[in-house]
Amino acid sequence: MTSEILIYSVPGVTCEHCRTAITKEVGMIPGVEDVQVDLEQKLVTVGGPADIDAAVRAAIDEAGYDVDESQLRAPG
Numbered sequence: 386m387t388s389e390i391l392i393y394s395v396p397g398v399t400c401e402h403c404r405t406a407i408t409k410e411v412g413m414i415p416g417v418e419d420v421q422v423d424l425e426q427k428l429v430t431v432g433g434p435a436d437i438d439a440a441v442r443a444a445i446d447e448a449g450y451d452v453d454e455s456q457l458r459a460p461g
């Protein structure tokens with residue numbers, strides 16, 4: 386299985402609650418190996434198979450946050 390790093394800009398993350406909520410939701414996706422929430426950069430970084438992009442977006446939405454598509458940047 387190919388592991389990739391997916392990065393999402395999530396402006397709504399502000400505190401440990403946000404970090405916990407997103408880490409929990411995204412962490413439930415099968416195949417996810419690592420979830421990092423950077424509260425200063427407002428970035429959610431996910432390590433896992435490349436085909437989980439839609440699931441990660443759904444999980445972030447489920448946690449109650451929006452991905453800022455205008456801020457997406459290429460990984461790496």
Ligand SMILES: [Cu+2]
Nearest residue numbers: 399400402403
């Ligand atoms: Cu918060």
